[in-house]
Amino acid sequence: MNSLIGTYECKVDIKGRLLLPAPLKKQLATSLQDGFVLKRSVFQPCLELYPMAEWNLMMQKVNKLNRFVKKNNDFIRRFQAGVKVVEIDALGRLLVPKDLTNFAQITKDIVLSSTVNIVEIWDKDLYEKAIDDTVGDFADLAEDVMGNVNDDDNGIS
Numbered sequence: 420m421n422s423l424i425g426t427y428e429c430k431v432d433i434k435g436r437l438l439l440p441a442p443l444k445k446q447l448a449t450s451l452q453d454g455f456v457l458k459r460s461v462f463q464p465c466l467e468l469y470p471m472a473e474w475n476l477m478m479q480k481v482n483k484l485n486r487f488v489k490k491n492n493d494f495i496r497r498f499q500a501g502v503k504v505v506e507i508d509a510l511g512r513l514l515v516p517k518d519l520t521n522f523a524q525i526t527k528d529i530v531l532s533s534t535v536n537i538v539e540i541w542d543k544d545l546y547e548k549a550i551d552d553t554v555g556d557f558a559d560l561a562e563d564v565m566g567n568v569n570d571d572d573n574g575i576s
Contacts, residue, residue, distance in 0.1 A: 435517060457469075457516070463539070464545055466522070468505075523541065530547075
C-alpha cells in the first residue's frame with residue numbers, strides 16, 4: 420500500500436457513524452474488500468484505522484514476541500485491547516463502536532489524519548491540542564528523528 424495523504428475534518432452522527440471523505444475513500448479503495456481493524460492508539464487519545472493488509476503486517480511482528488516473557492504478554496494484551504474488525508459500507512460510512520468512541524473522547528466533530536499507512540481518528544479539539552502542544556518542539560523533534568538520515572545521493576533526507 421502506498422502512503423496515505425491528507426487530514427480531513429468531518430462529523431460523527433448520533434449512532435457513531437462517520438462518512439469517509441471522498442479523497443480518503445479513494446485512497447483506501449483497494450482495501451475496502453478486505454476490511455479494516457480499528458484500535459486504540461498506544462500513545463495518544465485517538466483511534467487507529469488499519470487496512471487489513473497493514474494490520475496483518477503488524478501482527479506478523481507482534482506474533483514474533485515470546486509469550487513466555489511476561490512483558491511481551493502484557494504488551495500484546497494491552498496492544499490488542501478494544502481491537503475491532505470494521506467495514507466501510509457502500510455509502511462510505513464507518514461505524515465506530517461505543518467503547519472506542521469513549522476511549523477517544525469523540526463527540527461530534529472529528530479529524531481523520533493520515534499517518535503513513537494508517538488513519539488516526541481524533542476528536543477535533545483533542546487533535547488541535549495535540550498539534551498545538553508539539554508546535555514548539557517540532558523542529559527539535561524533526562532534527563532528532565530525521566536529521567541523521569541521508570541515504571539518498573540527492574542530499575535530501
